[in-house]
Amino acid sequence: MKAFFSELSLTTRIWVVLTLFTMGLFANTMLELGSTRSEIRSCYQSNVVHMVEAAKNILQHFHQRARNGELTRDEAQARALEAISAMRYDSGNYIFMGDQQGVAISNGIKELVGTNIMGMQDPTGLYLVRKLYDQAQSGGGFVNYQWPDPLNKEVLKAKTSYADLFEPWQWTLGTGLNMEALEQDLHRVHDNSLINFGLVVVSFGCVIFLFMNQIITRFRKVSQSLRHLAAGRPEYAVRLEESGGREMAELARSYNQLAENLEMVSRQMHQNGEKILKAARKMELDCPVSLPDKMDSGYQELMNIMQQVAEQTEHLQDAHHQLQTLVEKDELTGLLSRQAFEVQVNDRIEQIGSEVPHSLYILDFDNSQDLLALDQAGLNERLKPIADELRQLLPAGTFISRYKESGFIFWAIHNDFAEGMRLALQVHQDLQSLLSGNTISLGISSVIGDEKRYGLLHNEALRALLRAQSDGGAKVYEY
Template identity: 20%
Template sequence: MKTSKLHSIKSKLIVISLLLLTVPLISLGMISYNKSKESLDELGAANLENSVKMVIEMIDVLNKEVKKGNLPLEIAQEQVKVTILGEMNDDGSRTVHNKIGEYGYMFVLDDTGNQIAHPQLEGKNSWDSTDPNGVKSTQELIKKANEGGGLTYFEWPLPNNENKIEPKVTYSEKDPNWGWTINAGTYMMDFNKPAQKIFDTILMIIGCTLIIGILIIWVFANNLSKPIQVVTKQMEYLAEGDLSKEIVRIKKRDETGKLAAAMNYMQENLAGIITNVSSATEHITNQSEELMQSASEVKEGSIQIASTMQELASGTETQATSVSDLSSAIQTFSKDIEEANISGKYIQDSSKEVITITKEGSQLMNSSKDQMIKIDQIVQDAVQKVQDLDIHSQQISKLVGVIRDIADQTNLLALNAAIEAARAGEHGRGFAIVADEVRKLAEQVSESIQDISTIVTTIQDESSVVVQSLQSGYTEVKNGTSQIEATEEKFQDIEKAIMEMANNIKSVSEKLTSVSIKSQEMNTSIEDIAAISEESAAGIEETSASSQQTSASMEEVADSSNNLAELAENLNELVRQFKLPK
């Protein structure tokens, strides 16, 4: 069982201690910061008021000199402007020499909002100037001054960055001599800078205090929770049934030490109890198994005896019934044997006729074999003679080729002789006639040779066909001879089998005669067996009833033993869930 870290005692102690440490520190720091800020704001406001009053005092002194005629009014007023701001530049602005804070300065207004003295706006009217929050700043300043002086809060751009607007505070008071509204203003951030340093210091102190406090709290919480964690882990082992773990050793004398001691005592006692229970259940299981096995064996023996008795009873009854049927069957069987004996003699006579026919078939097969051998020899001679004819035809073809060549040469010589006779003129006319006759004779020879060549070619083709046919016939004759030889062997096998069958039939006929005699003797014995079987059936039924009663009793004992074994096994399963020390 795993506990979330956020729900542990250690985590809770750390969280509570941190809250107790952090909340007061933060509260004290915020109070100190706010008090410092308020004090700085009051100090800054007092500084603004003092600056304004000093200017009013200076105006009063200069105004007295003006009244005495020692100083012109314009020079006196310019002297005040130079004192609070500085000399005027060529562009009409004044460089502030006497700043109030980083960005603060003094300026002068009249009752209509004209800037009598200002770093950038001198000579301009700012009666309608409004800050982003809708505050009419100039009008508020004049109003406060007419009411006897006071502070006005509004937002105003920084002198060197008009895009950045910051909160500003200004003290205003009216000069009774010249009617000026003297203003001293600065930005709130100028007041709050020292407060920010104080705030940073407070944060640093809080951070250091928290770090030290967390370390102390961590050590304390760890020291307090570690023994509890050890005890919790040991309790988880015990909850899972693991009693084999060593006892927890915690030397503390507080509640955690007492808790560990109590848990160790519980673990030792529980281990002893489980060991005793395990031994007892094992003994019970063994005894119940032996009892159940014995009861089962007795039950099975009784069931087997009862079953055997029932089978014997049924068998004897059936036997008694069947014996009578068997007696009738034996009589019928004897008659069938006599008929079979007669049929066997008839088959024996028939088999002799079959043997005679088989011998005649075998002799015919021998004659066919001799005829096939003669045919084979004749076909071989015919093939050889046709092959010789083919050879002679080829020789004739060669002679025809020679004669054709001679005829061609004769024809060529006759042609040459005719040409020579023509050259000889009248003297060669007779020779030309002879040459022409020779040429005609050569042409006739050539044509005859062509016919002879065609005839010889035809003879060769026909002889090739005859050779192929004779070879095929020769192959078939060989196959026929082989088949006749195989058939002859089969006839010989058939003859042997039929002779063996005839001998067997003769033997069967003799045995059937013997069986007929024995069956009559068996019929007499079967009648005696029927009487004995009826007496055995009655005794077997009584034994079967006793065996059934014994089987029922043993079944009850076996069921009780089985239930006891199941209970012991269930208890054993529970005990096995515990892991005991070795």
């Protein structure tokens, strides 16, 4: 495998990297899509459970009034039926109820009220009402079944309903998921994920193509000039343009310096050769005189020295870049840059013990769009006090960095697992007291030891933050 890649051209290697990146991104998109679909369905299921609980609370209210003597049992049941039958939610969805014998006492389909529906089956033969009663007797649960499409009876659609039991009256009540809205949300998430995936791949591919084309063009010019030098056809007058990126400019500058030095050596040797020829002519030698053929060996030695210097320079550049990355800081806040933050946190996660708890935190304004509308000076004025407060609040050894345009990200080690949430609540409370007219939310992901890498911790903390903001903001959520 190593020999195979060593034979590939630079262009092919870059496209291989892009292909692997695309495959990894697609796999990650599919995994995230599956997780998101599960979360959306869970939200819909939680919604119907809450609606059934609300209906049970109504029944409990009238049952209590009957026990207190304010109403008779029949009056309480009649009023409860009237209240629940009038309930509608989620574009016409309703609560259905049946008594202990399976007789429908409240239903969105008026024709079913007063009839025994215990034997009702779906087109596959499933006794769905019996299943709902069984789930209700077991403490509440969901039943999946098939039902004909209202627009095309030959097409079966998946349905899900939830049922629970009101024990004092032995009434079974439940409701169904709004499958159309659920499917629309799932399709929208699926389409958006694929569109985002396509945009990222196309954008990244275009950038790689332009970048690669520029590098290859410059390398070809350098390679052609060096081939001419190696073949004994030097073009000392040719100079490369010292522009582009820093590395390419340094490469062009080094080549130009080499050409100048070789041109100077060649000129000096030519001058010395002319002096020798003139002296030979004055001595009137009979044999023809030619210059000593030492230029090739001297040139080869010069090339070897240049190669060694270039290799050492490259190593020094790499070391300098790594050191610069580790100490690089944001000009506004004095905090670590995002790149330095990620490098240092990754290193610390690899070094900590298997029993050491630690957490990654991401906080941001709930109304960050308002902040981004400010000019740079206004944004700096808002963020600088928060950065200063974070440095004072967080314990020693905590890594802190800016996060995107208006947020912050930090990582800390704790003495116990619960300390991560305590620290998050303290930071949220103290920072919120500094703000006037703005709220912030905070997402946290905690783990013990090195079971999770930085990338997974980041994704979990970001999900927790987005969930906190979608629930109204000004909250602290842990993944």
